[in-house]
Amino acid sequence: MDTPLVARMQPFGTSIFAEMTQRAVAADAVNLGQGAPDSGTPPELVQWAHEAMLDGRNQYPPFLGVPELREAIAAHQQRFHGLAVDPAQVLVTVGATEALTASILALVESGEEVVVIEPAYDSYAAAVALAGGVVRPVPLTLPGCELDLDALEAAFSERTAMVVVNTPHNPTGAQLTREELAAIGRLAERHDAVILSDEVYEHLVYDGGAHLGPAMVPECAERTLTVSSAGKTFAVTGWKVGWVHGPQPLVDAVAKVKQFTTFGVGTPLQPAVAKGLALPDAVFTELAATHQRRRDLLVEGLRGVGFTCETPPAGYFVIADAAPLGVTDALAWCRAIPDEAGVVGVPVQAFCSDPAHAPTLVRFGFCKPEESITEGVRRLAAWAERQG
Structure with a gap:
């Protein structure tokens, strides 16, 4: 066969x-x-998850996520990144990969184009293919990891539905600059495209640097979906607890797809991650x-x-x-x-x-x-x- x-x-x-x-x-x-x-x-996370299991939190959770985790994610974004996020605009997902895939499935029509900055994590192209979309790659210069803004502009067209951003970047560890993010935002606005930002390495910035995501840049903020997870931050990649937040209409669209894929995320893991996000600096x-x-x-x-x-x-x-x-x-x-x-x-x-x-x-x-x-x-x- x-x-x-x-x-x-x-x-x-x-x-x-x-x-x-x-x-x-x-x-x-x-x-x-x-x-x-x-x-x-962190041993506290394991203990908190255990306590949640013993407390009977072992059945289906609300498909949007348990309230305390959505609130904790919003508080985390304010605390670390200065972003005012309404918990109602937060969706808990089965890891960052589901957040990315559900966003692409929800917002990219068959035949529409997605601008992807390369090198890129391999799930991006696969998710675009699942949606019936077309990847338009824009290569970073290597080894300098600079974004060619002319090549970026050339990748956009009347068919562009989305641009995928990954900062800090996998695999290079590069961080997109404020100027590069602003350029992405202007192009996305011109073409009415959504910015999907993968920020799972947000707490892994070195040498006194700071994380900067598109939602923190005015040119991008109104059309950005921000994705992250507990996996890299707390070394719990097997827990698969991620999230996405952004403008309410975009999050609502992603939620409609998510409810028909995994529906919910491990119930006792969610309150443990919520407490983890509030751990001391x-x-x-x-x-x-x-x-x-x-x-x-x-x-x-x-x-x-x-x-x-x-x-x-x-x-x-x-x-x-x-x-x-x-x-x-x-x-x-x-x-x-x-x-x-x-x-x-x-x-x-x-x-x-x-x-x-x-x-x-x-x-x-x-x-x-x-x-x-x-x-x-x-x-x-x-x-x-x-x-x-």
Whole structure:
């Protein structure tokens, strides 16, 4: 029998992240590819979730989210980002991925276009395909990670329904500037497009920097859906508790799709995340400080092996150029090194519609214990030495 998969989804095979994780397990490799944090979950969150279960909060939640979590998300946005958010404009989702996918399904008609800044997380294009839309990619310059505003403008048309923004950016760790966000906002207004902003790394900004999302920029605020989650902030990626907020008509549209997909999010997890968002500032600053130390350890180690890499200002990942080590195809190299070196990375090609945009770049994660980073670097150094 030919594949029963609908034609619009046939270009999407097994996720590169799933593939590399499988290779890591098979080779007993140090997995520096997957963005699953090993930094430890605040024990209070686990206790609060346990208490909610014991209190009987184990049935279907309100599909919009439990009230205390929606209120906590609104308070979090005011506390950390100065955004006045009405809890009624907050929708709790099964992780950030559902928030992104439901937003695209709700707001992009078949044949409409979605501007996506690349490299881009692979779920964006898949969600656009599910909606029957068309991706219009705009590449960041690499390694500088600047947004070409002329190319951005050229990607917009009368068919543009949405522009997807990811800041801090996966995989580069770059942050879009106020000027770049303002330009996006002006183009979105001109073409009556929605801005969908993926901000899951909002608390992972380093060197004294600060997070800046589109909703915090006047040119974008009135047409932005902001997406984030508890997964990266509290190292609970398996809980799949995310959210989206924005103008009421946009959130209402997303909610109509969400109610017919997953309906609700794990009931006892929601009050635990609500309390987590109200933890003292020190919890969030120490999170960033911990990852900054790990970032510096990984950057120094990769440079010592012979990679060329920039120091990312935010996020979980370092982009390393393997060309100085003789690598010409990062995808092939990443598939080989779990067995050859006992380490896993992810090729940046997987984030690009045109693999030629990043032929030798590899994403390595520093959301791991320092001993894992040190061991991964040691194994890469041993591999490089064997190459002669």
